[in-house]
Amino acid sequence: MASRVAKDPVNGSTAALVLVIEDELGIRRFLRTGLEGQGYRCIEAGTGGEGVTQAATRSPDVILLDLGLPDFDGLTVVRRIREWSGIPIIVLTARGQETDKIGALDAGADDYVTKPFSMPELLARMRVSLRHRSRSESEPEASVIEIGTLSIDLARRRVSIGGAVVPLTRIEYRLLITLARHAGRVLTHEFLLREVWGPSYTSQSHYLRVYMAQLRHKLEPDPGRPRLLMTETGVGYRMSESFNKTL
Amino acid sequence: MARRESAKGHAGAIAVVAGATAISAFLQDHSELSDLTMLYLLGVVIIAISFGRGPAIAAALLSVALFDFLFVPPRFTFRVSEARYLVTFGVMLAVAVITGTLTARLREQRERALLRERRIASLQRLSQDLALRSGAAEVLEAAVSRIQEILGIEAAAVLANGQGALTLAAGNPGILTSEPDRAAAQLALLHGRPIGFSQGVPGVRGMHMPLVAGTKVNAVLSLSAPDPQVLLDPERMEMIRAFSNLTALALERCRLAEDARQIQTQVDAERARNALLSSVSHDLRTPLAAITGAASALRDDGARISEPARRELADTISEEAQRLNRFIGNLLDMTRLESGNLRVKKEWHSLEEVVGASLTRLGPELSGREVRVSLAADLPLIPMDDVLFEQVVRNLVENAHKYSSAGFPIEISATVDDEVLRLQVADRGEGLAAGEEKHIFEKFYRGSRAAARTGAGLGLSICRGIVDAHGGTIVVAKRPGGGSVFTVNLPLEGAPPTIEREDAGDSPEMETA
Numbered sequence: 001m002a003s004r005v006a007k008d009p010v011n012g013s014t015a016a017l018v019l020v021i022e023d024e025l026g027i028r029r030f031l032r033t034g035l036e037g038q039g040y041r042c043i044e045a046g047t048g049g050e051g052v053t054q055a056a057t058r059s060p061d062v063i064l065l066d067l068g069l070p071d072f073d074g075l076t077v078v079r080r081i082r083e084w085s086g087i088p089i090i091v092l093t094a095r096g097q098e099t100d101k102i103g104a105l106d107a108g109a110d111d112y113v114t115k116p117f118s119m120p121e122l123l124a125r126m127r128v129s130l131r132h133r134s135r136s137e138s139e140p141e142a143s144v145i146e147i148g149t150l151s152i153d154l155a156r157r158r159v160s161i162g163g164a165v166v167p168l169t170r171i172e173y174r175l176l177i178t179l180a181r182h183a184g185r186v187l188t189h190e191f192l193l194r195e196v197w198g199p200s201y202t203s204q205s206h207y208l209r210v211y212m213a214q215l216r217h218k219l220e221p222d223p224g225r226p227r228l229l230m231t232e233t234g235v236g237y238r239m240s241e242s243f244n245k246t247l
Numbered sequence: 248m249a250r251r252e253s254a255k256g257h258a259g260a261i262a263v264v265a266g267a268t269a270i271s272a273f274l275q276d277h278s279e280l281s282d283l284t285m286l287y288l289l290g291v292v293i294i295a296i297s298f299g300r301g302p303a304i305a306a307a308l309l310s311v312a313l314f315d316f317l318f319v320p321p322r323f324t325f326r327v328s329e330a331r332y333l334v335t336f337g338v339m340l341a342v343a344v345i346t347g348t349l350t351a352r353l354r355e356q357r358e359r360a361l362l363r364e365r366r367i368a369s370l371q372r373l374s375q376d377l378a379l380r381s382g383a384a385e386v387l388e389a390a391v392s393r394i395q396e397i398l399g400i401e402a403a404a405v406l407a408n409g410q411g412a413l414t415l416a417a418g419n420p421g422i423l424t425s426e427p428d429r430a431a432a433q434l435a436l437l438h439g440r441p442i443g444f445s446q447g448v449p450g451v452r453g454m455h456m457p458l459v460a461g462t463k464v465n466a467v468l469s470l471s472a473p474d475p476q477v478l479l480d481p482e483r484m485e486m487i488r489a490f491s492n493l494t495a496l497a498l499e500r501c502r503l504a505e506d507a508r509q510i511q512t513q514v515d516a517e518r519a520r521n522a523l524l525s526s527v528s529h530d531l532r533t534p535l536a537a538i539t540g541a542a543s544a545l546r547d548d549g550a551r552i553s554e555p556a557r558r559e560l561a562d563t564i565s566e567e568a569q570r571l572n573r574f575i576g577n578l579l580d581m582t583r584l585e586s587g588n589l590r591v592k593k594e595w596h597s598l599e600e601v602v603g604a605s606l607t608r609l610g611p612e613l614s615g616r617e618v619r620v621s622l623a624a625d626l627p628l629i630p631m632d633d634v635l636f637e638q639v640v641r642n643l644v645e646n647a648h649k650y651s652s653a654g655f656p657i658e659i660s661a662t663v664d665d666e667v668l669r670l671q672v673a674d675r676g677e678g679l680a681a682g683e684e685k686h687i688f689e690k691f692y693r694g695s696r697a698a699a700r701t702g703a704g705l706g707l708s709i710c711r712g713i714v715d716a717h718g719g720t721i722v723v724a725k726r727p728g729g730g731s732v733f734t735v736n737l738p739l740e741g742a743p744p745t746i747e748r749e750d751a752g753d754s755p756e757m758e759t760a
Contacts, residue, residue, distance in 0.1 A: 004714050098634055116572050118565075169749045181255050206595040206628055206744050224620045231604040234634035 016130060017041045019060035021051030021077065022092065023070050027115075034119045047075045054082050058081065061133075062088045062126055065109070067100050075103050082108035088129035090122070098234035104233070105188050112186065112235075128184030128241065145180045148243035150219065150228065152180055161219065171196060172215050175208075179229065179239040188236040212237065253580075256294070256302030263290040263308045271318060280318060283337055287314055288342055299354060303347030304340075311336045321326035326495035332429075354485050362482065369397045370489055386501055387417040387466060390494040398483055398490075399474040405432055406465075413467075421472040422453040431455050432467045439464045444475050454478050456491045460499030468494065494698070526691050526704075534567035541567075577705040581690065584712035589634065591716045595628035595743050598661055598670070605640035615650055617656035626661060628743040629668050635713045639721075644671040644705040644732050651676030651730060668737040675730040684723050710735075 018040045020031050032042045043058055045051035048069045055063060063081065067074035078089055091104040091112040101112050110129045113122050145152040149162045158174060159166045168176065174196045179187060189208055193201045201207060216223035228243040267290040271283040287310040292730070295303035315325055319332050327333060373393045380386045387404035394402040395418075403418030413424065413433060422428045427450030435455040443454030453471035457464045468491055472478055478487070485646045541560040544552065552560070583589045599622055606618060648656045655675035662669050662744075679687065686692045688711040691704045714721040719737035726732045 116568065171749055204744075204746075207746050209597045209600065209628060210596060210746055213599060216599075224599050224622065225606050226603055230607065231600050233601070233604045233608075233637045 015039050015041045017043065017058065018060040018126070019043050019045065019051065019054055019063045021045045021048065021054075021063065021069070023047065023068075024066070026217055027066070030197060031209040033124075034122075038119075038123060047071045048074070051077055052080045055085065055087065059213070060087060062090065062129055064090050064092060064122075064126075065098070065104075066092045067104060075100075076107050078107040086133070088133050089127075090125050090129060092117070096157070101235050102188050102190075105186065106190065107225075108181050109194065110185060124184070132182065132185065145183075147180060147183055147228070147239065150180075150243050152177060157210050164229065167180050168215075169210055172218070175211050176219075178214060179237060183239045184241040186236050187237045193235065209238075252298075253301055256298030257305055259298055260294045260302040260306035260309060263294050264306050266290065267310065268313050268317065269526065270313075275318060280332075280442065281335075283314065283318055284339065287311075288339060291339065291343040292346050295343060296350045299351035300344070300347035303343045303350075307340050307343030311339055314339075350427075366486060366489070367524055369393070369486070369491060373397075373490060374493050374497075377493060380497070381501065381504070383466070383498055383501050386418055386494065386497045387421060390468070390497070391418040394468070394487075394490055400478065400482075400483075402468055402471075404471045404476060405436070405467050405469060409434055416466060423469055425450065425452065427451045428453050428455070428469065428471075432469050435467045436464055443478070445479055452687050454487070456487060457500055458491055458495035460502075463499075463502075465495060465498040465502065468626045483746070522691060527578065531571065533572040534574075535544070537567040538564050538571075574705075577709060580709050581712070584709065584716070589635075589712070589716055591632045593630045593632055593717075596631050596633050596636070598622060598626055598629050598668070601631070601633055601637050602661075605637045605644065608637070609641055609644060612645065613648055616653060618659065619656045620659045622659075622661045623663065626663060626668075627739070629742075630740050631717060631737065632713075635716070639710045639713050639735065640670075640672070642710050643735075646675035646706055646733075647672055647676065647731075650674065655730075666739045668735075668739060670735040670737070671732055673726055673730060673732040675726075675728075678725050678729060678731050679723065687723055688721065712753065719720055757759065 001066065013240055015237055018035050019032075020028055020035075020042060022031070022044070023030050023046050028044050028046075032044065035042050036062065043054060043060065045054045048071045051063075051065065051069075054060070063075050067121065069077070070243055072212065074091060078091070088111075089104075089109045091109045092106070092115055093101050094115050104112065110132070112124045113125055143153070143155045145154065151160050151163075152158075153160075154177065159168055159173065159176060178192060178195045189205050190202045193204060196211075197204070197207055212229060213223070216226050216229050219228055222224050228240055230238045230240055232238055264287070267286045271286055274285065274286075291306045291310060294306040312325070315327065315332070315336070315394055318322060320328050373390065376389045376393060377386055380389050383406065387406075391402045391404050394400065401419070401421050403421050403423055404416045405413045405423065406416045407413060413429065413436070414638045415424075416599045423432060427448065431448060431451045431453070435457045439453065439457045439459050441456050442448065442451070445454070451716045453469050453473055454475075456468040456470065458466045458468060470478060470487060477483065541563045545557065545560050549557070602620060602622070606613075606620075644657055644659070651657070651674035658671075658673045660671050660673075688707050689704075690708045692708070711721050714735055714737070717737055718740075719735060721733065721735045723731055723733050
């Protein structure tokens with residue numbers, strides 16, 4: 001596992017470079033130890049300003065950004081970096097800051113982890129972000145998305161689980177492929193509403209709730225305890241990267 | 248009143264003297280003149296006893312005149328033939344004056360005694376009445392109505408509010424609507440001295456009695472009457488003073504009781520704070536001690552510790568840190584709830600999703616415990632704050648998991664009835680001890696059987712705080728067959744928004760032939 005993520009997604013040879021923008025020394029130390037143990041290379045910045053500079057000069061492969069920085073808030077850092085770069089940004093936030101999470105995601109962050117988080121949780125998010133970045137830069141989208149036993153044939157617009165076709169309505173299908181294209185990543189309510197229903201629906205979150213429930217009832221073995229279409233309470237939804245269901 | 252009394256006395260004197268004269272006329276042929284004198288004397292004494300000195304003297308003078316004119320020879324003249332009759336006249340007058348004075352004094356004494364008795368009785372009534380009242384407002388209300396009833400004058404009570412202005416505490420505003428009287432009441436309140444019209448302050452029509460206890464003026468009684476002179480009657484003045492003193496004492500009693508209550512409240516708050524501090528420090532220190540110990544063991548003896556032991560130490564650190572995190576999270580939530588800073592962001596949510604997210608989040612903690620979820624198939628979208636409500640479900644399930652036997656499933660069910668969502672979390676635990684239903688939602692309360700488990704007693708009070716903030720209720724009851732059921736009732740507040748349905752069979756599939 002370590003060897004796979006350690007490959008630089010662009011060059012395929014050197015280890016991926018992680019920029020940690022975090023003012024707490026303890027967290028920086030723990031991140032450096034953990035990440036280097038997994039084969040990543042690590043650079044650190046203690047302030048937002050320093051972070052933006054490092055992001056420009058060292059061109060890291062992924063950025064871990066603390067939202068509570070001493071000089072300017074994390075959102076500003078996200079916006080500054082997004083002005084010129086699409087480097088994956090994973091935001092580190094505290095619990096109960098759902099508004100901040102949504103703000104960071106809307107400003108262009110790729111994902112978030114909530115403090116206190118475990119190393120495996122963070123590594124999983126980083127892997128997803130790195131993979132999506134490499135995919136968007138390389139070949140065009142595959143015509144079939146497969147997530148465990150779930151298979152979405154984009155060309156024929158057909159969804160099946162373990163080979164059995166699951167009939168979906170047009171909107172259910174659009175919602176599913178939006179989530180599937182970003183599998184492993186959190187998508188905010190607003191993003192999903194805009195992508196699936198259009199810009200005038202961004203505040204109509206009840207549409208999302210109803211269709212999400214419909215999708216779960218068609219795809220999940222136990223819709224009350226989903227394993228594919230995960231809820232990120234207060235923020236949005238995340239399609240899990242692995243899914244097994246036998247119909 | 249006094250004039251009418253004396254008119255009655257003089258009329259009585261005339262009647263009695265006339266009576267004595269009539270009897271004397273009837274008896275004169277068979278009696279000595281001295282006998283008739285006795286009759287007249289008797290009349291004078293009767294008048295003296297009944298009406299006092301004035302009428303008695305009048306009766307004596309009238310008796311002397313009639314006796315002289317009608318019976319003393321030469322009759323039908325006021326001339327007196329013998330000097331001894333002059334002595335008789337003198338004796339009659341003296342008897343009249345002496346008995347009149349004596350009886351009048353007796354009467355006065357009796358009347359004073361009666362008055363004193365009445366006054367004592369009414370003071371007693373007032374003090375009994377005041378003793379039953381609690382709070383300054385009630386005391387003043389009682390005093391004012393008693394004064395009006397017993398003294399027959401208008402009364403009102405005013406208090407100083409914080410800004411030095413007057414507020415009416417009891418009675419009708421009456422004279423206090425006039426500016427000079429309001430100023431007088433204010434002065435009385437300020438200086439603790441009675442101020443009234445008798446002091447010649449222009450425009451003041453009432454009398455304003457400060458209610459002083461110790462050195463503190465607690466309130467002012469403002470008294471008035473259509474004829475202000477009535478207030479100056481010494482008798483009434485004395486009553487007014489006595490009433491004022493009683494009321495002032497009652498007010499002071501109320502103030503002291505209020506002070507005592509406040510001190511008790513402070514003591515309680517202090518005790519609660521101490522309980523909180525000791526609970527907080529215990530719940531913070533225990534995991535910290537474990538973490539510190541495990542971490543230092545890893546640092547100092549890392550090389551000598553076997554791999555499984557190292558693994559165990561790392562697990563300890565991780566688990567205790569999570570426990571610490573949960574506790575701090577609960578503390579923060581509690582603080583937010585109590586400070587009123589909690590903003591409930593209601594949106595239309597699917598309960599299935601919120602319950603599902605709670606269970607997913609709890610996942611590792613439930614360590615394989617079976618949770619049965621049965622939500623009514625026709626549940627509408629429910630207006631709630633998903634982040635907060637997820638926590639309610641999580642805390643309830645966590646609580647059920649902690650306090651029930653692992654062999655039995657935790658059951659979550661929900662129905663909608665009469666525009667109210669009813670969500671229940673049921674377990675097969677030891678159940679609640681009698682009387683615990685009320686306390687279990689209190690902060691830092693831990694059930695009688697909780698001693699052996701970890702936890703600070705915050706989870707359920709957070710649940711209640713959140714449900715309250717949603718306008719709902721949460722209760723717990725014994726479950727038939729053992730265990731407890733927690734029930735959350737949440738009003739639905741109108742119909743959920745409608746959504747445009749897709750056409751049936753609106754399929755995205757593009758079948759290729």
